[in-house]
Amino acid sequence: MALTADDVERFEAFRPRLEALAYRLLGSAAEAEDAAQETFLRWQAADVDRIEVPEAWLTKVVTNLCLNQLASARARRETYVGQWLPEPLLGGDPMLGPAETAEQRESVSYAVLTLMERLSPGERAxxxxxxxxxxxxxxxxxxxxxxxxxxxxxxxxxxxxxxGGRARTMIDEAAARRIVEEFLTAAASGRTEPLVRLLVEDVVSVADGGGKVPARAKAFQGALAVARFLRGLFKPGEAKRAIAGGSPELHAWTANGDPAVVAVMDGRVVGVLSLEVTAEGIAAIRNQVNPDKLERATARWAAVDHGDPLFTIF
Structure with a gap:
């Protein structure tokens, strides 16, 4: 049965919510878009006049599509090269979804999306x-x-x-920028002491290169180990510039509600380093450098006024 213009409009009005729900379930913006589009195809094939509560029907369809996807995703992640991290969403992205309550903001944080990997598909839903x-x-x-x-x-x-995670500190954009500025200043100082002071004792640093960008397969753990790694990461060098193909510009932003360093080169986002901030300090650093998981971030970056970079790495 062909959809009317009103039927299509009803779906499109609800699409952002479907995508936000699917993203939280799958941890992937691209897969969330696919799930929402498949839901539209199901809507198109249905007798929509007989659907009493469209919102409930659409939510049920997209949720079950995601549950099927999660079952196969677990198998794929067993063979994933290196550490797996969710795809980051930059501040202002509509796929972040509702953010009126602390629970809603927490549910899309990088920390919780990572912790949800412990859950069964049903628990996650x-x-x-x-x-x-x-x-x-x-x-x-x-x-x-x-x-x-x-x-x-x-x-x-x-x-x-x-x-099982730490209690995160909710911060606004201005505070996020200050945290990123302080972090980058410490990282670029060439010394470990300023970094150690910003980190909690059992801090963890994880990077996801997806086998396409060099990234350590195991996490760094402990303030001193993480500080030494960061000092080396931010140390200038011709070899690094050659590997990267240039010198990425570093901006202060937010990703999934957390302070984030966005690395940009020739208008393309090449890395999003998210900082999990607690009252005691930075508890986790999650660095997404897999180019497959940065396409939406690049599109979002091109659409916003991001100002001048704070630093140029390498």
Whole structure:
């Protein structure tokens, strides 16, 4: 049955929410877009006049598409080269979704997206639907074809897994910029001491190159080890410039609500280094340099006024 212009408009009005939901479930902007488009194809094939609550129907379809995708994603990640990190979303990206409550902002943070890798697909779905989109357990039960009691139990388990992380400090854009400026100043100083002072004792630094960009397969752990790594990373050198093909410009921004260093070369985002900030200091550094996971960031970067760089690396 052909869709009317109104039917298409109804879907398009809801597409951003579907993409935001799919991104939280999959950790990939590209896969989230694909899931939303496949949902549109299902909408196109349905008898939409008989769908009583379009929002509920669309949410159920996209959630189940993502659950199927998560099952195969787990197998792919077992053979992934190096560390796997989610695709970062730069500040202002509509795919970040609702951000009115602390729970909503937390649910799209890099820290929580990474921790959600511990969850089963079902746990992940219940957690996202409840924490990020405030669906009731009754609604979640209908979406996932489970009981309300099961939804409550699954959420309890999921929260316990996700609670394994540190309590993040919520900060605004101005504070994020100050943190990034202080971090870059310390990293470019050539000394480890200024960096160590910014880091918590058991800080972790992880990078995702996807086998396409050099990145250490194992995480650096501990303030001194991470500080030494960062000192070397930011140390200028002709060899580094040759490998990178130039000198990336470093900007202060946010990614998934966290302070972030955005590395840009010839208008292309070549790295997003996110800082997980707690009351005690920087608890984790997650560096996404896999070019396949930076295409949306590059498109977003081109659409915003990002000003002059703070530093030029190498």
């Amino acid at each position: 219940v957690y996202v639907l409840r924490e990020a989109f405030a669906y009731s357990h009754r609604e979640i039960a209908a979406i996932l074809d489970i009981t309300e009691a099961a939804s409550q139990q699954i959420l309890h388990r999921a929260r316990k897994h996700v609670a």
